[in-house]
Amino acid sequence: DARVTQTPRDKVTEMGQEVTMRCQPILGHNTVFWYRQTMMQGLELLAYFRNRAPLDDSGMPKDRFSAEMPDATLATLKIQPSEPRDSAVYFCASAQGDRAFGDTEAFFGQGTRLTVV
């Protein structure tokens, strides 16, 4: 049963600490999305990758957030330093997009619930 795996599921950290969230996309998927979900803003796109190359990270605060794909089986989202306003659920999703995204739907992981105190 292919699925997107995110770790950790829950993370509580103190303000100022570095946080790293990991995502294992579905094997063979070449598109990876990072979303943040809060009560105030709903689902916000932070960044996404196609074939490991960043396509758009304009939704991400550049001064503290960074997203990478070290290889095709791992995507990371890092916050340094973390702030209380970063508290949210962070979702990773993957899709198999060829010439255009619209070839198939994106599958979501279970999310990482981040609490910064």
Add this chain to the structure above:
Amino acid sequence: GESVGLHLPTLSVQEGDNSIINCAYSNSASDYFIWYKQESGKGPQFIIDIRSNMDKRQGQRVTVLLNKTVKHLSLQIAATQPGDSAVYFCAETGSNSGYALNFGKGTSLLVTP
């Protein structure tokens, strides 16, 4: 102090009735649309999709209607069941958004017995 959260539209239906959830989009270049269902504590789950060259698509108990003229999308759920209670999101993508998948704010569906 009191926190102010996102006010989701809420649709309450009785078990067995049909549900219709609506979504408006603004990007006229959008060419692919998806409905997702999100249950509490879980990630969004794909329900059904539709491409811009279609105006209707049917799945098991669900139908998506697309009206490109007025940029409107709807999800119809037949014979709604308690397990259908969740938040429903529409999402769209297209060439001029770089094929990023953009989500609407969501509608909360509550199915009562």
